[in-house]
Amino acid sequence: MTKPPNVLWIMADQLRFDYLSCTGHPHLHTPHIDALAARGVRFSNAYVQSPVCGPSRMSAYTGRYVRSHGSTWNGMPLRVGEPTLGDHLREVGARAVLVGKTHMTADAEGMAWLGIDPTSEIGVRVSECGFEPFERDDGLHPDSPRQNWSAYDDYLVAQGYSSENPWEDFANSGLDDDGELLSAWLLKNSRLAANVPEEHSETAYMTDRAMDFMREARADGRPWVCHLSYIKPHWPYIVPAPYHDMYDESHIVPPVRSEAERETDHPLLRAYHGARVCRSFSRDHVREHVIPAYMGLIKQLDDNLGRLFAWMDREGLSENTIVAFTSDHGDYMGDHWMGDKDFYHEMAVKVPLIIADPRPEANGTRGLVSDALVEMIDLAPTFMAALGCPPKPHVIEGRDLTPVLHGTGGVSRRYAISEHDYHWSDMARTLGQPQEEAHTVMLFDGRWKFIRCEGFRPVLFDLETDPAELEDLGASEAPEHVQVRARMEAALLDWSRRHHTRITATPTVLARQKMAAETGILIGFWDEQEYQEATGKAFDSLSPVGRG
């Protein structure tokens, strides 16, 4: 048996699917990510299970839908006992290792209740969504008392960048001409150079840490999945020189939006439009300031990945490492009069996904662009398959993509599904939606995108006739649209009714259930003759076990 490959699972944060040159951006050149696509498969229809960091990631790390794992928003702890990719991999002696962000919140109450010490080996794992944390850094430290500093804060100080909050004052601020500190929390400062040299930025630091891990892993010897999880190009939008100055207004793709969209009668969409971040990004001068920084962050990421891939080549690691590249969700950047993420237009919910498998079985698919409808939850089972972990269809809800990677088959999926819980937001209060009802779900079949909005009419887009998603057909009375909405509602019910929580149906349990009938429990037999006719055995009152 050959040695299983390792997996380097790279995740950017808030990276739109269309801000790479291989996905069509006209001005942003990402040659290293493009090269990865050229030696692997690029999926052009990959959807995240929630258009916001936390739940999207919990789905990625568990291979399960948001409704299944229950961590529906940032900071909602992933319950103790929810099975993760790391837990499955450990069963075959492989490691799941974290370098960077997960957005995981530990279930402290659940652990206390089961007597699990959060500082024990199991407690740390449970607290890190099943990963062994080589480096954990969620990349947001606005309020960072010294005792809670990240390793990156300490690193900055060690490099001579000393302050009360190095993360904020150096990595996420700029300087004006007078040397005054200007925070990147304010969008107007996005075009400044970050107050840190590129080689000490978060992106460079995390890249270095991935190399550190791979060096350590070589000595360890066990196969691994390394989740290299960058915070950028997530806000605060600011990038070190020279990237801060590479792009300007002339490189900005025009916004995808129409005046008609602003006239929507949909209460939830109107509430989105009224939110501060959407109002901000609807203004041209905000886009003109932020988008060049966003592009710079992506360019910087691409260069760091180039550095990483070259190092892996030199170290002989590339030949046995599957490299996956993706993002946890997109960023509206003013499209559809919206900012940030949290809804389901393509730029929010669709992500770049590239998987380059060095194994000879994948030679026939290098450079392939697959338009299969795939979901972020497909990565966990794909990595499990690569590392020889048995499939667990009662737990894992994603599909193994290996057949696509190896050109032996497709992905059988009728709908991509994504969910969002906005119970925490001002919108829920403004709209009077109770906590339990403040949620939405998207069903996309490759043409029709249907968004059920609890308490309101649905939203519907036809991406065949309206790829820009400018016309909401959610209230259209055209028979075709009425029919599509009914079909989508029915499909949603089918999906919702599935056994998302029946995770203890292991093969052992199912075998035990089949055997129950053979252990002497006899239901509905009138007499010995019926028993003998049905079973071919004589009934013996004194030997219930022997009867089985």
Next chain:
Amino acid sequence: MTKPPNVLWIMADQLRFDYLSCTGHPHLHTPHIDALAARGVRFSNAYVQSPVCGPSRMSAYTGRYVRSHGSTWNGMPLRVGEPTLGDHLREVGARAVLVGKTHMTADAEGMAWLGIDPTSEIGVRVSECGFEPFERDDGLHPDSPRQNWSAYDDYLVAQGYSSENPWEDFANSGLDDDGELLSAWLLKNSRLAANVPEEHSETAYMTDRAMDFMREARADGRPWVCHLSYIKPHWPYIVPAPYHDMYDESHIVPPVRSEAERETDHPLLRAYHGARVCRSFSRDHVREHVIPAYMGLIKQLDDNLGRLFAWMDREGLSENTIVAFTSDHGDYMGDHWMGDKDFYHEMAVKVPLIIADPRPEANGTRGLVSDALVEMIDLAPTFMAALGCPPKPHVIEGRDLTPVLHGTGGVSRRYAISEHDYHWSDMARTLGQPQEEAHTVMLFDGRWKFIRCEGFRPVLFDLETDPAELEDLGASEAPEHVQVRARMEAALLDWSRRHHTRITATPTVLARQKMAAETGILIGFWDEQEYQEATGKAFDSLSPVGRG
């Protein structure tokens, strides 16, 4: 503050709602249960969350629907970390104690994974569905190697009833005229007297054990919920003298069934009709043999409860003990050409439910019959309320019935819901239903009973015009029926889409989420002025925390 009451939660197994004199049986007199109803509230519309032991009980013990806890069939372990009534009660220093049956299967894999020793205090609790096991006995021991004997087996031997399997040979067999042992697994032997005196039967033994517990609890001093959980009148159907001889053919209520029912075109119903246990109970001579034994078992149970209640009166326990009486599901007994349970006609899914609250607040409702639509999952929150446990709406899906008991309010519920998973059965194979799709769900609104059958058309009964549920309107094209089915499908989708798994949304977590915006994370502010206008505070680049 007065001392909180204790709760004695009595559960019979497989007891139909209509086999008590207080619920209208013409020949079966159950004066002790009737007396309980006279001093409490009897609920005439109480539904279990699954018409089969295991999942119904897991719902009862967690206060959560089957789709939420995921233990969809007998033997499907309740996952580690699924919160139970016992877990909630412990938080306020109260005990949840088991005397009898739970049908719980421990999640051995889950425990191993989290490093929980099954023999530790927490491990034992996790293995017993949150209960502290004073006596655990699921009451079915056909295959009982000596090392796995129940305490009741040992008790029988200590009383002189010695054999390889005392449970089967004495408590669940009879003797013919020649003294030959005849097993109650065969229905033809149901009318024999069990081969054990009444005072050593399972029902009497478990009653004695409840007294033992209450004596022990008095010394312990902590408040408690004691779950006294009888196996009978569940099969094997056999009862000791004199109960075996109290009823005969003349006491049997005619079957609820019609010839037209046998002509159903519904594939799932046809499969049920073809199952052995249904074919058996469709035969009059089977009903004539079994029903008198079933009635005898209930009569014996009532007498034992009379003995228990009298003892509690003498011991001064009654005045501070809420007594609830119910069952985990019913028994078809040949009605609708069916046997055992597993579907949703009234005799399978509706159960007796009586709650007698000794507190003065309940004085105004003694003897009340409430027709409120209630569910078995309502008991956990009702008991929690009585013992001073805070409500946990993010976990507990049932409703607190205290307002009904105290005459201060009703139960706001539009639908009672029940689910069944038949992946394990021959029917799934015969019908070609894949494991994931072999399930059904009932929605009942007090008039219309709608049963969604994955893969097949629904079943629909109108209990107003057809209280006997003889006419399946699931395929009716009458506009009213089409409309009701659409409404029920929509209600099912509403319910399915709820956050059944979002159980970590504790008040602490929700407060943390509200605070997130105040910890220096600023989204969508253009400049200092916008910040100040929105927040009323000056923006200070150097003091992100102070900004909050």
